[in-house]
Amino acid sequence: MTSHGRRKGESPAPVGAFLRIHLDTGFSIGPGKIALLEQIDATGSLSQAARVLGMSYRRAWTLLDALNSGRWGPATTTSVGGSGGGGAALTDFGRKLIRLYRDIESNVLSLSRSKVKAAL
Amino acid sequence: MTSHGRRKGESPAPVGAFLRIHLDTGFSIGPGKIALLEQIDATGSLSQAARVLGMSYRRAWTLLDALNSGRWGPATTTSVGGSGGGGAALTDFGRKLIRLYRDIESNVLSLSRSKVKAAL
Numbered sequence: 001m002t003s004h005g006r007r008k009g010e011s012p013a014p015v016g017a018f019l020r021i022h023l024d025t026g027f028s029i030g031p032g033k034i035a036l037l038e039q040i041d042a043t044g045s046l047s048q049a050a051r052v053l054g055m056s057y058r059r060a061w062t063l064l065d066a067l068n069s070g071r072w073g074p075a076t077t078t079s080v081g082g083s084g085g086g087g088a089a090l091t092d093f094g095r096k097l098i099r100l101y102r103d104i105e106s107n108v109l110s111l112s113r114s115k116v117k118a119a120l
Numbered sequence: 121m122t123s124h125g126r127r128k129g130e131s132p133a134p135v136g137a138f139l140r141i142h143l144d145t146g147f148s149i150g151p152g153k154i155a156l157l158e159q160i161d162a163t164g165s166l167s168q169a170a171r172v173l174g175m176s177y178r179r180a181w182t183l184l185d186a187l188n189s190g191r192w193g194p195a196t197t198t199s200v201g202g203s204g205g206g207g208a209a210l211t212d213f214g215r216k217l218i219r220l221y222r223d224i225e226s227n228v229l230s231l232s233r234s235k236v237k238a239a240l
Contacts, residue, residue: 016142018150021232023135023240030138072240100239107235108228112141115227119220120143120192 015113027070033063034101044087135233147190154221164207
């Protein structure tokens with residue numbers, strides 16, 4: 001981080017946001033869980049999703065366990081065995097969480113950028 | 121956290137959000153820094169603000185140091201000595217940060233609530 005050394009006239013970094021949404025007591029979605037769901041969808045496997053994200057398997061498992069414990073039902077299903085070993089797939093609820101978070105996130109980003117631009 | 125034990129028919133917890141906004145490389149505002157600025161404004165003192173928030177003086181000092189290192193100038197000024205000892209006060213920029221964050225935060229909360237309600 002070298003922000004303090006910025007010289008006058010250099011253009012500022014674009015405004016960004018970190019957002020976690022609490023949907024219910026003990027049930028939240030943030031960038032880590034949503035990226036994990038997206039990678040499970042892309043790879044069909046929790047361990048491959050974790051690898052792509054540079055996340056430990058233990059952490060990925062903990063995040064997924066939380067995502068599958070909400071009152072709306074699980075976000076993923078798992079299949080055991082088969083020729084390629086077990087796999088993981090998203091439920092409709094899992095897909096809904098991704099769409100919901102990415103939708104809110106993009107709105108928050110444009111909102112933040114325009115408010116910051118107007119205020120500073 | 122007892123979310124997993126919710127019984128059917130119980131009303132859900134209200135939707136909440138955690139938001140941190142990155143204004144520049146290495147310069148961000150989130151709930152901790154903004155609450156600190158508000159308490160400095162209310163108490164006129166960094167140590168009293170930290171006490172009100174249950175924050176260590178060291179942590180409060182670190183957050184304030186970051187808030188005073190942005191390219192827009194400091195968020196607070198300090199006065200040394202005087203009959204009541206040194207004090208801290210907000211600059212115009214400090215007040216602007218509070219208004220900006222609280223404004224974006226309340227927009228994000230209502231946006232999240234309506235999107236969650238529509239999706240789940």
